[in-house]
Amino acid sequence: MRLIDEAALADITLGSTVLGSGGGGDPYIGMLLAREAIRRHGPVPLVDLDEVPGDANIVFIAGLGAPGVLVEKLPRENEYAGVLRELERFTGQTYSYICPAEAGGFNGVTPFTTSAVTGVPVVDADGMGRAFPELQLVTPTLYGGRATPLTMVDEHGNVMSLESPTNAWSEAYVRAAVVASGAHGAIAVYPMTGAEAKERLIRGPITLAEEIGRAIREARAAHTSPVEAVLAKQGGVLLLTGKVEEVERKNEGGWTVGKARLSGLDDDRGRRMTVDFQNEYLIAERDGRVVATSPDLIMTLEIDSGEPIPAEEIRYGYRVAVVGLPCDPHWRTEAGIEIAGPRHFGYDIDYRPVEETAGDVRA
Amino acid sequence: MPLRIGIDVGGTNTDAVVLDGSRVVAATKAPTSKDVTSGILAALTEVLGAVDTGEVASVFIGTTHFINAIAQGRDLGRVAVVRLATPPQSLLPMIDWPDRLREVVDGGVYVCAGGAQFDGSPLNELDEAGLRQAAKQIGASGVRHIALSSVFSTVNPEPEIRAEEILREELPEVSITRSALVGRNGLLERESATILNAALLDLAGSVIDGLEAAVASAGISATISLSQNDGTVMPLDRARTFPIFTIASGPTNSIRGAALLTGIDHGVVVDVGGTTSDVGMLHHGFPRESTVAMSFAGVRSNFRIPDVLSLALGGGTHIAEDGSAVGPESVGHRITTEARVFGGDTLTFTDVAVAAGAAQVGDPAAVSGLPADTVRRALGIATERLVRAIDKAKLTVADIPVILVGGGGPLLAALPDLGDVVIPDHAGVANAVGAAFAEAGGEVDRIYSLSGTTRAEVLESATAEAVARAVEAGADPEAVRIVDTEDVPLTHLPGGGAVHVRVKAAGPFRTLATTLKGQ
Numbered sequence: 001m002r003l004i005d006e007a008a009l010a011d012i013t014l015g016s017t018v019l020g021s022g023g024g025g026d027p028y029i030g031m032l033l034a035r036e037a038i039r040r041h042g043p044v045p046l047v048d049l050d051e052v053p054g055d056a057n058i059v060f061i062a063g064l065g066a067p068g069v070l071v072e073k074l075p076r077e078n079e080y081a082g083v084l085r086e087l088e089r090f091t092g093q094t095y096s097y098i099c100p101a102e103a104g105g106f107n108g109v110t111p112f113t114t115s116a117v118t119g120v121p122v123v124d125a126d127g128m129g130r131a132f133p134e135l136q137l138v139t140p141t142l143y144g145g146r147a148t149p150l151t152m153v154d155e156h157g158n159v160m161s162l163e164s165p166t167n168a169w170s171e172a173y174v175r176a177a178v179v180a181s182g183a184h185g186a187i188a189v190y191p192m193t194g195a196e197a198k199e200r201l202i203r204g205p206i207t208l209a210e211e212i213g214r215a216i217r218e219a220r221a222a223h224t225s226p227v228e229a230v231l232a233k234q235g236g237v238l239l240l241t242g243k244v245e246e247v248e249r250k251n252e253g254g255w256t257v258g259k260a261r262l263s264g265l266d267d268d269r270g271r272r273m274t275v276d277f278q279n280e281y282l283i284a285e286r287d288g289r290v291v292a293t294s295p296d297l298i299m300t301l302e303i304d305s306g307e308p309i310p311a312e313e314i315r316y317g318y319r320v321a322v323v324g325l326p327c328d329p330h331w332r333t334e335a336g337i338e339i340a341g342p343r344h345f346g347y348d349i350d351y352r353p354v355e356e357t358a359g360d361v362r363a
Numbered sequence: 364m365p366l367r368i369g370i371d372v373g374g375t376n377t378d379a380v381v382l383d384g385s386r387v388v389a390a391t392k393a394p395t396s397k398d399v400t401s402g403i404l405a406a407l408t409e410v411l412g413a414v415d416t417g418e419v420a421s422v423f424i425g426t427t428h429f430i431n432a433i434a435q436g437r438d439l440g441r442v443a444v445v446r447l448a449t450p451p452q453s454l455l456p457m458i459d460w461p462d463r464l465r466e467v468v469d470g471g472v473y474v475c476a477g478g479a480q481f482d483g484s485p486l487n488e489l490d491e492a493g494l495r496q497a498a499k500q501i502g503a504s505g506v507r508h509i510a511l512s513s514v515f516s517t518v519n520p521e522p523e524i525r526a527e528e529i530l531r532e533e534l535p536e537v538s539i540t541r542s543a544l545v546g547r548n549g550l551l552e553r554e555s556a557t558i559l560n561a562a563l564l565d566l567a568g569s570v571i572d573g574l575e576a577a578v579a580s581a582g583i584s585a586t587i588s589l590s591q592n593d594g595t596v597m598p599l600d601r602a603r604t605f606p607i608f609t610i611a612s613g614p615t616n617s618i619r620g621a622a623l624l625t626g627i628d629h630g631v632v633v634d635v636g637g638t639t640s641d642v643g644m645l646h647h648g649f650p651r652e653s654t655v656a657m658s659f660a661g662v663r664s665n666f667r668i669p670d671v672l673s674l675a676l677g678g679g680t681h682i683a684e685d686g687s688a689v690g691p692e693s694v695g696h697r698i699t700t701e702a703r704v705f706g707g708d709t710l711t712f713t714d715v716a717v718a719a720g721a722a723q724v725g726d727p728a729a730v731s732g733l734p735a736d737t738v739r740r741a742l743g744i745a746t747e748r749l750v751r752a753i754d755k756a757k758l759t760v761a762d763i764p765v766i767l768v769g770g771g772g773p774l775l776a777a778l779p780d781l782g783d784v785v786i787p788d789h790a791g792v793a794n795a796v797g798a799a800f801a802e803a804g805g806e807v808d809r810i811y812s813l814s815g816t817t818r819a820e821v822l823e824s825a826t827a828e829a830v831a832r833a834v835e836a837g838a839d840p841e842a843v844r845i846v847d848t849e850d851v852p853l854t855h856l857p858g859g860g861a862v863h864v865r866v867k868a869a870g871p872f873r874t875l876a877t878t879l880k881g882q
Contacts, residue, residue, distance in 0.1 A: 032551075033454060036453055036454065036458065066481070068481075068810070068861075068863055069481050071550065071551070071552075072481070072517075073448075073478075073514050074452065074514075075453070076454075078453075156449070179860065182480040183480075183481055183860075243755075243757075265754065315849075317670065
């Protein structure tokens with residue numbers, strides 16, 4: 001067990017944006033919420049997955065809604081603290097541990113608010129190791145884990161506790177409810193035992209986010225390349241250094257779907273890249289060859305500052321490094337590729353690990 | 364022929380130009396005085412030497428007063444912040460401000476029930492009794508400025524408008540700045556801009572009185588406008604109410620000035636000062652704007668301001684004796700005494716450029732003995748840095764012109780291999796020219812619900828509204844055009860629930876358009 005203070009939270013936030021793989025929502029607001037909670041209630045305990053007893057109950061804490069709404073209808077401590085109590089009231093169980101559903105983006109830091117208020121420790125584990133747009137795209141799904149019983153609360157005092165036959169039904173109900181509430185709610189979902197968590201969850205994503213954030217911060221201070229620091233930390237591949245020349249965006253079924261086109265700079269002068277996104281970046285194609293696909297992480301980092309630029313914010317004129325980072329091994333199983341690989345998102349492409357395609361990039 | 368005057372009040376120099384149509388009739392650079400007013404009067408007196416002041420139809424001023432006040436935490440008023448949301452709020456106004464600035468500005472925070480949802484429907488019923496109670500507390504606290512914000516007031520301003528009425532009834536003597544009139548989507552950033560605006564109001568009153576007095580003292584009775592961040596202007600009187608819109612006008616004016624002096628619409632603009640060169644992108648005659656959240660004195664803002672890369676290369680930049688190092692130190696405004704060509708003993712970029720024959724500045728004989736290798740090496744390093752910065756600024760690999768402006772602009776003509784470089788006449792006062800050519804603009808930045816309508820219909824209506832706002836601000840209806848448009852669907856909502864639309868329209872002032880057509 002160690003304590004997460006404001007300084008550690010800042011590094012985790014920066015790293016979470018990188019792990020967001022272009023999606024997950026801006027964690028800045030989530031960071032502010034957690035920072036205020038830590039200022040009021042003190043640092044938050046972070047425990048390793050191995051420290052969780054096999055019979056203890058653990059549950060994901062996440063915010064649900066539209067990132068564009070979150071910056072206006074600001075999240076409140078009440079909902080992130082209350083959602084855990086409401087789940088306990090619904091199930092009659094006690095939950096002694098919480099963790100993020102997704103370590104990438106806004107939700108990488110939301111459990112710290114819950115923890116600061118309730119004292120329930122955060123486990124250094126999650127269900128994605130990155131960000132994905134749907135409730136069922138978590139590693140517990142690979143092992144038959146159930147999203148329900150779940151509880152969602154909003155700032156109007158609505159509490160929805162749900163049992164569903166399948167995770168797809170849970171997604172449909174929760175999505176409809178969150179729209180009705182004004183596009184933001186706090187949710188406690190995928191309850192499981194410590195023993196199940198050890199089998200199903202990704203280990204160490206919060207520490208990884210912290211290390212990535214620290215590497216960027218230290219590289220900036222030392223005037224070395226933050227992009228190189230991220231690549232070294234994560235065993236990643238530099239896919240292209242370039243300028244964004246065009247971004248197409250449209251809304252399909254509630255997701256931001258589109259493409260960013262880049263032209264190469266410096267050593268990549270003359271090369272071209274397209275990066276496809278459906279909330280998260282999904283496919284990177286360099287000079288017509290696919291060089292990275294989901295579930296590996298694709299991220300754009302501003303060249304000089306290393307500032308991660310999410311897909312929602314990327315625009316004409318950005319100067320970025322496009323990096324590919326290997327995903328957690330859970331996703332590289334047959335089942336993992338089936339639910340989170342390129343075909344799940346409608347691409348007729350085989351998944352190849354980004355480290356293998358690295359050879360194509362250098363060729 | 365009516366004349367126009369452009370004035371740019373910078374930290375070091377106050378520049379003034381007199382324009383007849385697009386022709387520069389007179390230009391000058393005078394040191395910015397401590398009281399600012401006398402510096403402006405001095406500059407005006409000089410350019411007006413050969414001009415009949417009765418011919419002057421309008422005066423355009425760009426100033427750094429307000430950004431400097433924020434940066435230094437000086438001359439700011441205390442502000443009470445009233446937010447309409449769902450109480451209690453966790454992320455309060457000014458939560459992410461630097462402590463030093465917050466201590467100066469914070470005049471109390473009041474949260475009352477109210478606000479709107481993303482589709483404009485009510486978030487909570489407005490708590491009118493709570494507002495009256497807050498007004499009583501503000502009145503008792505002696506704070507004289509209120510910043511009023513409301514969740515999604517960008518979509519539905521009604522709760523803010525009603526709350527303003529109530530606060531005004533209770534506190535008729537107190538100023539109220541309403542967030543929907545100041546900022547874009549993003550409550551904390553919009554609120555911060557609203558608070559800073561309220562904090563600047565007392566200063567704005569005295570600065571604008573000073574500007575009016577300086578112009579009147581020069582014998583001019585024309586209308587005065589102030590440059591805004593986006594290359595458009597507002598009447599001086601509106602600046603008394605919305606000083607926040609002027610804080611990033613400096614780089615905007617120099618990029619606009621470069622466009623107008625050259626007639627070029629797409630290019631890279633390098634504004635060379637004493638210490639730095641600012642590299643910006645000219646796109647459709649306007650600066651390309653920054654895409655990342657910018658901060659002013661540590662306060663996050665979602666204002667659109669020009670995307671400018673600064674590099675440590677200016678007229679006063681130190682050069683090593685053998686030319687192997689360029690900067691980053693600079694003699695800055697002491698260049699006129701410390702550079703070799705001015706009789707000093709510091710080798711500066713100006714000295715090297717003069718030695719290379721790029722410009723006639725000071726006494727060229729003072730640098731005629733510089734070794735050719737020193738000059739070549741220093742210019743080589745400067746070129747490499749500049750080319751890299753220009754390459755970063757450019758959007759496409761296609762060759763586009765590079766326009767050099769600012770006091771040190773002509774010095775860069777010494778750089779080898781810079782490609783297609785344009786140095787216009789009057790490059791040194793490009794920012795004052797930019798101020799004089801500012802346009803009237805109108806903007807819409809709002810989230811639209813798509814229920815019962817389509818994206819195309821929403822865009823059409825937003826575009827029409829932006830154009831109408833530009834015309835209302837004085838733009839020639841025949842010359843107004845859309846300069847920026849963007850629509851981002853709000854994600855995670857099925858059925859394409861809502862879309863965030865930004866449209867900006869701008870056009871030359873009716874009077875100027877007539878003048879230009881008449882030429």
